[in-house]
Amino acid sequence: MKIKPYLSFNGNAEEALTFYAGVFNGIIREICRYGEYKEMESPAEYKDKIIHSDFDFNGCGISMADAIPGTRTDFGSLGHTITVFCDTEQQLRYIYGKLSVGGEVKCELSQPPYAKLYAEIVDKFGVLWALIIE
Known part of the structure; x- marks a missing residue:
């Protein structure tokens, strides 16, 4: 079994896909x-929008798409x-x-009791990321 995040965007999934693929190599x-x-x-304006995409990095993956026409999404x-879960501080x-x-930045880089290093960021697309070294 595995879990794979699936993110839906409002017309900018391709920008997000390219951004995240770059961030995570x-x-x-x-x-x-x-x-x-x-x-x-x-x-017609949706013909080039993404209905489904996948990118992989370091044994992980994320899928994403543009929301179905007429639907508006947000990340709450x-x-x-x-x-x-990062391997190194670098x-x-x-x-x-x-x-x-x-x-x-929602939580600056810190060393809470449960991690060697931790931070939280809401990125420019509204997605909340937690970065951690256990």
């Missing part, structure tokens, strides 16, 4: 567009967290620096 495995999916009628009021600080650009 990931490989984009798949991009499917609304225009390729003939079984679903969608507005911090009712979610994607936790990244790796954590690198990711922290990338995700912080245009985002909001």
Whole structure:
């Protein structure tokens, strides 16, 4: 069994996909567009939007898409967290620096009782990330 996050965006999934693949040095495995999916009628302006995508990094993966036309999504009021268990302090600080650009640091880099190093950031897309070294 495995769990894989699936993020839905409001028309900027491709920007997010490219951003996250860069942050995590990931490989984009798949991009499917609304225009390729003939079984679903969608507005013309959605033909190049992402109906499904995957990227992999370090044995992990995240899927994402643009929300179905006429649907608006958001990531709520911090009712979610994607936790990244980092291998080194250098790796954590690198990711922290990338995700912080245009985002909001919710918890500065710290050493709580449960971790060697920890931080929380809401990135420029509204996704809450927890970065940790146990």
